[in-house]
Amino acid sequence: MSEQNSSAAAQDDIVRIEHVSNSYYENQLGIFGKRKKNQVLRDVSLTIHRDEFFGLVGESGCGKSTLANCILGMVPFEGTIEVAGMSYGKANRKEFTRHVQAVFQDPLSALDPRRRIGEILREPLDIHGIGTKEEREAKVKEMLETVGLDASYATRFPRELSGGQRQRVCIGASLMLEPELVIADEAISALDVSVGAQILNLFRKIHDEKDFAMLFISHNLNVVYYLCDRIAVLYYGEIMEQGGAKEIYDNPAHPYTRILQAAIPDLKPGKEKKEMAFVEAKNARPWVEGACPFYRRCPRALDECKKAPPLTNIAKEGEPEHLVRCWRHS
């Protein structure tokens, strides 16, 4: 009933993240050190549509993986996250996992060293009790072929495979339950460039055959631009800019996105771009409570930036939304 009551917009969204914050306590060294509260995510809201590749970019430590873990229900958070109209709870973990699956960064540690590839791929089906034994075996074979391996790999151990093959197995395992959302947390960062490119193409190929949305997390704007339909740029636990991939890549509005974009090596000769860069760490502005998170390192900061800027839509009438959190655009 509740699903019928939800609005039509929610039907198109596979994930709704609303005002999600997350923080953890860090024990400082020393017996009398106070416990320090570290805020990781600050009021993040975003939606991912069905059958869409959504990219999340940001530097390390900005909260990308924490957001993924929040969606998977691995870490506690404040706010609401709904996947296919469901929020995670301990009681409905099994049901919940049919909708969300994940591919992790390091494929070797993501595979149980004592189990064969076939067993690993079959495990989701075993857990959820899908199909008979023969059907499961057939599905495993089918999946191995989908991810570009062949049925003979089913009897091998993870250590006998190369990094790229292992990641293919991880992707296969995550797709076994035919989830509506796959979270790829830095899925190609541990692989070398050519293998990473193969995995990217594999994602595209599988996406042509199957319907699923993906939250693709990366620190590499280039990769995200290649793969994704929409991009959000995260800095210090806040969304700085969000919009269509092409729009963000070609016309970055936020200074931070522009720095990220300028950091992509450009091999065209003779083209000297005037690049933006961070304010150097030694010259960083002093921290002001409640300022824009990028205020300290922003090359184009104004006095207004000491107040937190709102997320505003700068897209022209009739164009898809393009949100920017910067005083220069509001």
Add this chain to the structure above:
Amino acid sequence: MSNKPQKTESNKGKAAKAQASSKTASNKGKSAQPRLHPTAQEPNFISEGMQRQVSAVSPEKKTKKQSAEDFREFIRSGRLELLIGCVLVAAILLLSLGSILYTPYDINFMDITSRMAPPSAHHLFGTDNMGRDIFSRAVTGGRFTLLVAVLTVLSSTLIGCVLGLFSGYAGGIIDEVIMRVIDAVSSFPGILIALIIVTVLDLGRFTIIIALCIMFVPSFTRIVRTGTLQYKDAVFVRSSKVFGASDLRLLLMHVFPNIFPLLLSSVIIGLSNAILAESGMSYLGLGIQPPTPSWGRMLYEAQSIIFKAPWYAIAPGLMIVFTIVGFNCIGEGIRKKYL
């Protein structure tokens, strides 16, 4: 199997290098690099050339070195220990189990005419002060001692696994409570616990198992808990959590199989400790009660006639030594092989 030819090649390379150490000096830069895979042959053309030369000059020398290297590898891999351990334990087991079917004499048959007879063709290990055949009693005693040891280790492993997995996985206050109780138990002297239990409970000859079990549970719990802590946050455990696996499934299908090799070697070594502990308890008169023989009991009885019939102490003593050495070798072999 597949790396065998590689190994021999590297051995050849090493042999050649030893011969031509002066010539390989020019390749020092290359060989000084950190070698991640010591078995992989270095692309070293000088040593390859020398290798041909060496093999042409002295083929026996090379094979000698090679076999010495093979032997060292055999010892290093722990297979030698495993072999020795298996032979010893198998012999003891065979004797002990064989005693169910056949012993030269009845264990309680007293031959008054030949009391304290020295080892002879009639009585392999001699007779005791009541004229009973020591060999028959030693092998039968082995059966009871081993039974007590195996039951003790099995049950304490089971309890230790459940407690360790639970406490390691749950963490927090549950972990604290379980581990403090374990600490309390292990801080009691084992003999004291055994004394209390043997006097309070009266379950016949198997009271000793309960007493030993309480002594052994703490160490197994700690081992399993440490392993659980190591693996519970592993990415593959997290990833099967994402598949929707229940906590029980995570523990039994992913965490436990990965700590099993570690556990196995401590279980085997635990067996030898249990034999020692049982012998100790029986020696004090707390373990298996007469007239049932056990190794510790026999040592206790031998004590009073040690100068008149030293062979009475030697038979069970040797049995204990062989069993302990055997089990320890197996445990060590497994540890070397898998960890």
